[in-house]
Amino acid sequence: MGFIEIQNEFMAHIRKPAINKKPNDIEDRRMAIYRDLFFNNIEGFVSSGFPVLKTLYTDKQWNVLVRQFFSEYDCHSPYFLDIAGEFINYLSSNYKMKKYDPVFMLEIAHYEWVELDVSIAMQNELEKRLKNTDITSASLCLSSLVRNLSYQFPVQNISTSYKPTEPSPQPNYFVVYRDEDDDVQFLATNAMTALLLSIIEASEGSTFDEVCQQVLTHAPQFNAEQIAQGALVTLSAMAERGVIVTKNQD
Known part of the structure; x- marks a missing residue:
């Protein structure tokens, strides 16, 4: 298996560990560190960017939402500052609302994101x-x-x-x-x-x-x-x- 294939297998497992098996030559203890590190970084950035939105969910519901974003959406920017904008794109395009999602979900998320958008605008x-x-x-x-x-x-x-x-x-x-x-x-x-x-x-x-x-x-x-x-x-x-x-x- 080539390097690119190994990378793809590694990232597929990181994003969807329940579906994609881990690379054979990496022990699960080490793989768990990577799984937690990647997800916790994304969760931290999303939570800090949307504090009001987060309070409208239980911890379990919020983790499900961020996990779906992490697993399903292909971000177009590699920069951490752009994660909040990518999250908005996900909610407005790929995301299917659940019964417990507030009807104003996208609007409050956009309202919170625009503060960051303006703060870093050139x-x-x-x-x-x-x-x-x-x-x-x-x-x-x-x-x-x-x-x-x-x-x-x-x-x-x-x-x-x-x-x-x-x-x-x-x-x-x-x-x-x-x-x-x-x-x-x-x-x-x-x-x-x-x-x-x-x-x-x-x-x-x-x-x-x-x-x-x-x-x-x-x-x-x-x-x-x-x-x-x-x-x-x-x-x-x-x-x-x-x-x-x-x-x-x-």
Whole structure:
């Protein structure tokens, strides 16, 4: 048996020891060390990345969930920092929910993961802070350190004592961003703010007037003056936080 075949047999046993036999030339005592080491590392990273989600399960249920991820999902990144993102991909694609899984499982997991995502995001070097006086004249961009999000469930309130069974009457909007001190901040927003930011994100480099014109097509119940006034107040607050920026043209 070649080296690659031995490696594949070794990893197959590590991931699914109940199904795949261990390599013949490795004693079980040593193999057990590897089995525990690999799984415990993955379990530790997943648990630290999703502390709220973990509290919603018994220890046995949680270990089953992580074991399924460990056994069934082929991660696309070799880096430990990417394990949480791979776990999100698994839940949203491969995982079949069980009766005891909360209906908001994927949303609370994503809400927890996005903190890590923003904390390690690389800032675009062309971005620069936007002065309030320049909002109406500069090209507008969403910072690379920002995520504009909405959830069906009130994920910010979920805990062992609050586990909603139905979505909220209205979406729950959030902006997650990294501030000047490199701390991750969560800011609850509303539908209009979410719309403004989504337009800026989708049409990077748009001017204030162009953004307002797009908002008008989505909210015809307001006139152009009302939209411009509201957008200026909102975008001024977002510029102060570094949520919207402009870019150097060099």
